[in-house]
Amino acid sequence: MGSDPQDRPGVRHELGVSVSGPEHSLSIQSLHVRYGRGEPVLSGASIALAPKEIVGLIGASGAGKSTLLRAVQRLVEPESGEILLDGVDLTKLARTELRDARRRLGMIFQEHALIERLSVMENVLTGTLGRTGFWQSARRRFAPEDVTEAFGLLDRVGLTGLEDSRCDELSGGQKQRVGIARALIQHPDVLLVDEPTASLDPATSVRIMTLITEICLERGLAALINLHDVPLARRFCPRIVGLKEGEVVFDGPASALDDEILRRVYGDDAVGAPAGHQGSPAGTEGSGGTDGENILGR
Amino acid sequence: MAAESDQQAQQWRPPRMIESATTRKLVLGGLALYGLLAFFTVEIDPTRIAEGLTRAAEFFGGWLRPDFVTRWTDIRAGLLESVAMTAVATVVALALSIPLGLGAARNLVPGPIYTASRAVLAVSRAFHEIIVAILFVAMFGFGPFAGVVTLIVGSVGFLGKLLAEAVEEVDPAPLEALTASGATWGSRVVFGVLPQVMPRMWGLALYRLDINFRESAVIGLVGAGGIGATLTTAFSRYEFESVSAILILIIGMVFVAEVISGRLRQRLL
Numbered sequence: 001m002g003s004d005p006q007d008r009p010g011v012r013h014e015l016g017v018s019v020s021g022p023e024h025s026l027s028i029q030s031l032h033v034r035y036g037r038g039e040p041v042l043s044g045a046s047i048a049l050a051p052k053e054i055v056g057l058i059g060a061s062g063a064g065k066s067t068l069l070r071a072v073q074r075l076v077e078p079e080s081g082e083i084l085l086d087g088v089d090l091t092k093l094a095r096t097e098l099r100d101a102r103r104r105l106g107m108i109f110q111e112h113a114l115i116e117r118l119s120v121m122e123n124v125l126t127g128t129l130g131r132t133g134f135w136q137s138a139r140r141r142f143a144p145e146d147v148t149e150a151f152g153l154l155d156r157v158g159l160t161g162l163e164d165s166r167c168d169e170l171s172g173g174q175k176q177r178v179g180i181a182r183a184l185i186q187h188p189d190v191l192l193v194d195e196p197t198a199s200l201d202p203a204t205s206v207r208i209m210t211l212i213t214e215i216c217l218e219r220g221l222a223a224l225i226n227l228h229d230v231p232l233a234r235r236f237c238p239r240i241v242g243l244k245e246g247e248v249v250f251d252g253p254a255s256a257l258d259d260e261i262l263r264r265v266y267g268d269d270a271v272g273a274p275a276g277h278q279g280s281p282a283g284t285e286g287s288g289g290t291d292g293e294n295i296l297g298r
Numbered sequence: 299m300a301a302e303s304d305q306q307a308q309q310w311r312p313p314r315m316i317e318s319a320t321t322r323k324l325v326l327g328g329l330a331l332y333g334l335l336a337f338f339t340v341e342i343d344p345t346r347i348a349e350g351l352t353r354a355a356e357f358f359g360g361w362l363r364p365d366f367v368t369r370w371t372d373i374r375a376g377l378l379e380s381v382a383m384t385a386v387a388t389v390v391a392l393a394l395s396i397p398l399g400l401g402a403a404r405n406l407v408p409g410p411i412y413t414a415s416r417a418v419l420a421v422s423r424a425f426h427e428i429i430v431a432i433l434f435v436a437m438f439g440f441g442p443f444a445g446v447v448t449l450i451v452g453s454v455g456f457l458g459k460l461l462a463e464a465v466e467e468v469d470p471a472p473l474e475a476l477t478a479s480g481a482t483w484g485s486r487v488v489f490g491v492l493p494q495v496m497p498r499m500w501g502l503a504l505y506r507l508d509i510n511f512r513e514s515a516v517i518g519l520v521g522a523g524g525i526g527a528t529l530t531t532a533f534s535r536y537e538f539e540s541v542s543a544i545l546i547l548i549i550g551m552v553f554v555a556e557v558i559s560g561r562l563r564q565r566l567l
Contacts, residue, residue, distance in 0.1 A: 130480025
């Protein structure tokens with residue numbers, strides 16, 4: 001909690017901090033999802049997260065990355081498959097138990113999904129709604145320990161003193177920090193992170209990813225992180241899962257990602273052509289001036 | 299570039315609503331003919347127009363000499379009654395329209411509740427205030443109570459429908475985020491929906507306050523109390539000076555309401 005809230009872009013996932021607490025795992029088994037009667041979006045995707053493991057999920061637009069995270073939360077109901085959180089199948093839970101399970105899965109959203117007209121503090125405290133009574137929350141009488149924790153989290157994510165600012169006054173990076181604090185105050189066992197850097201500039205993207213991965217290490221959280229930016233995924237996620245047309249086509253260490261695998265995940269256009277928009281300076285890991293040859297930024 | 303300039307200039311016209319020229323001419327000709335025939339079915343009687351003009355002169359003469367004094371007690375009572383009717387009706391209607399508006403939002407409730415709420419809103423908007431007022435005056439007798447009930451019915455339909463539309467347009471992402479953190483339906487509404495629709499809701503309520511005051515003058519004509527009742531009385535006594543005074547006061551009140559609601563809107567939004 002006491003560490004410097006200003007992120008350092010250079011910090012890597014190897015820089016572990018002390019980890020404690022019980023270990024939680026998430027296992028997604030042959031998940032099938034379709035919207036209405038349309039084409040299936042997920043056709044039997046399986047991913048298992050070991051305790052404390054940070055997994056990056058990559059894939060082209062429409063490959064089913066967001067759907068997969070939303071199906072784990074049952075924001076989309078899966079057609080079939082199992083979602084095991086510490087061995088309990090979430091797909092079988094009734095409403096009340098499901099609410100409790102959702103509380104244990106902290107989610108960080110693409111474009112932050114904050115309530116723009118509410119204050120930073122109110123947005124963070126919405127993370128406690130799973131355990132706060134309706135009338136207490138409606139009258140904004142949150143438990144003092146939750147408020148204390150919220151202040152602590154704001155310090156941790158680098159938003160000290162901004163608790164009364166309205167969220168629509170914040171920058172993109174600040175909003176995502178509020179989203180992170182909101183997810184953490186749920187006391188999640190696993191983090192689901194959906195495109196946390198979408199619409200952020202390269203430097204801010206790196207800061208946000210640094211913050212997320214640091215926090216996972218501090219709290220011993222396993223995390224499944226959707227990323228459209230392959231260099232960013234390689235840099236921050238020790239393990240990468242590649243999704244294509246609703247199926248897992250790669251699952252292995254980030255170091256094993258090569259052109260052949262990228263072709264498998266993204267199709268032939270991903271490799272070989274100059275990919276200027278992909279080779280963002282922040283994501284290239286100092287590989288010299290001629291990067292941008294392919295999607296990896298090498 | 300040179301090759302492009304050699305190409306023939308292409309013509310383009312926007313696609314017409316009716317493609318066939320014959321059909322188009324038939325439709326337009328038919329409309330014109332009907333318009334002409336319809337115009338002649340309205341009986342135009344020169345003597346009545348002349349009489350009307352004389353009466354108009356009389357009326358505008360009175361309009362130029364507004365008399366606030368002679369009937370002041372009646373006028374004041376009527377105005378105060380209208381203001382009270384407006385305030386009570388708007389507040390009660392707002393309280394009723396919030397649950398109805400939430401219930402009539404497809405993105406918040408299951409089908410049956412949606413249909414039921416929409417039905418209630420549709421019925422309350424089905425008739426013009428005047429017809430509703432006639433009905434309630436027949437039920438409850440002359441006076442402001444019938445008027446207040448009329449205004450409530452009209453306002454609930456108006457506020458509920460527009461509120462439901464605002465709710466259906468909210469950004470779904472924060473709602474999903476609230477669901478994902480284990481929030482109940484009530485908390486999702488309080489934290490996800492209401493903050494997003496609040497500015498619109500206040501705006502609508504203020505606008506409806508305005509409408510209700512003007513409406514209270516109208517429904518008074520059919521016996522539902524308020525300044526409208528005073529106005530009809532003055533009219534039927536041919537006291538055009540008092541009528542003029544009342545109309546000026548109504549304009550003044552609407553203007554004051556406009557200024558106040560403008561100020562409030564600035565502070566609330």
